Amino acid sequence: MNRRWIRRTAAMSAAGALALGPAGCGSAAGGGGVAGSGKELTYWSMWKEGEPQQKALSAAIEDFTAETGIKVKVQWQGRDVLKKLQPTLRGVPAADLIDRNLPQVKSIMVATNSAADLVDVLKEPVPGESGKTVADVVPEKYLELGRAAGKQVVLPYAVVANGLWYDGKSFPAPGKKTPGNWDAFRATLDAEKEAGRAPLALDADIPDYSAYWYSNFVVAAKGPGSFHRAAADKTGKLWKEPAYVKAAERVSSLAKGGYFADGYDASKFPAIQQKWATGKAGFLLMGSWIAGETKPYAKSGFDYKMLPFPTDGAPGAGTPVEATTFGWVVPTKAKQGEAARKFVAFLYSKQQMQAYADEAQGIVAREDITVAPAMADAAKSLKENTPYHTFDGVDMDFAEWWTKTFHPLHTKLVTGKISAQDFSDQLAAQSAGHWKRTG
Structure with a gap:
């Protein structure tokens, strides 16, 4: 202009x-x-x-x-x-x-x-x-x-919209038929594994990047506000309800099932992000700044495409989109x-x-x-769906709990060091302890 x-x-x-x-x-x-x-x-x-x-x-x-x-x-x-x-x-x-x-x-x-x-x-x-x-x-x-x-x-x-980013030139299938729910997207990830390519990229040394997974799974199942409600529960009991445990199981299955690129749990950012940008991993759950951030080292002709995080039973019309x-x-x-x-x-x-x-x-x-x-794709996703606060607003409303309680436990979950049930039990207990100390 x-x-x-x-x-x-x-x-x-x-x-x-x-x-x-x-x-x-x-x-x-x-x-x-x-x-x-x-x-x-x-x-x-x-x-x-x-x-x-x-x-x-x-x-x-x-x-x-x-x-x-x-x-x-x-x-x-x-x-x-x-x-x-x-x-x-x-x-x-x-x-x-x-x-x-x-x-x-x-x-x-x-x-x-x-x-x-x-x-x-x-x-x-x-x-x-x-x-x-x-x-x-x-x-x-x-x-x-x-x-x-x-x-x-x-x-x-x-x-800024968060979603699952991929290279449309080397992996055009999702753009032709968007997976309607998590089970359909999981099938896409399985096909990636069978083809010999890492389905997902994640630099797990950045706690917020790891946390996208659990928070998105919760909201995909229960809708915007659900993650925030659990974080605000001073008894910690909500974390042990079935939907929250299921979200933890989703994360655990990705970690223990070998869906993340090799080295994701031991490397330093942006090592895995660079793998993704050079075609060595399929999808990256990230904000729409990723196109500008990775452009200097992305492979030639990288075609930035984004899928909204698939629904997993969330009520209401449209897909919740972190923004x-x-x-x-x-x-x-x-x-x-x-x-x-x-x-x-x-x-x-x-x-x-x-x-x-x-x-x-x-x-x-x-x-x-x-x-x-x-x-x-990101603009279309925002226009057609329901944007909600990144991390459901938990990071800004409960900052100390977020960094001192949630981050350490979730990092263990996403790197396969604890089970989904252990994560849920410990999150419930430690959350109750946090609120007892802080009021």
Whole structure:
């Protein structure tokens, strides 16, 4: 998408479309901000200089300033942006606008009531699209992934979907007929074994990557919210119910059945991921960032395809799809909160979202945008199915339990060191002990 064309076509409508009334300014700022001039804002970004996302947003900033006259002072802080901002949140924040995903925002900002509710921004008109508001172009299912404590604390602009990734060129069968459930997909894995290729790739030294398996099996059987409910059970008894034990048995059967590539339990990341990208393993359960991450060393012509994790009896229509969104966050006491919200509304135009998708080669929070071929399956999966928080939100709501109780036990399960029953029994007992200690 040509940036000059964007500027030319949007310039006439930008000023009117971005005008926010006093009510919109006050409510979105949470009432605690210091009034600013509205002629500038400070944006601290989670992206680093040189990343595709940084390049896309840098161009968008130029467009915004050219069309509104509002100057954006940007610092490309990287993934620790919230940790850097945190010391300033009690007073006037060092930034009026940041971007991150919900787990980090929830742990650092929501707990201290320092993230503004951006629900009023949803009512704002999208520049250049007559009659459309932000709420009209961002699906409710993505907005839900940015809510906490009854507030819209993150307004998503980018979406990551988790699923089973494979090379469509060397292994085209799944794309022609998607396995309808786990049993059908298991047959596909068995065929891979018979053909002499490792069916699955996993770097088990990364606990979160290993945890995708059990959490997906639980949700595939019981639906979104089921993994979270068990983690919240202070008695630990839910882990011993049949569906949760069955999920553990699914993981155990993969580990003990030789479905993971050789060395998965002893190598260092990204060794097995590299095997997958060079055609030495069939499927990798991972987020949609995988295409960009492995592109430098993937075999020539690798055709990135993705299957949603197969259902295993989950109730309701559609297949649950693990997802997370990255989006805009305005501190409650932001001095230039009004200017920040104008910038956010500007970026939801179709032209800007398409330009971002083209440069970043990712999925955006508008479903009428054309994505890169490598993202086509993931975008379709999100559109047709039911996205839910990665790990069912357990990692962000029960962080200490997640890292100190679940991770060690699950790593033993996925590497075949304990049985499914032992895992379930120990998880129940250790969870009860954790909650007794922590309250």
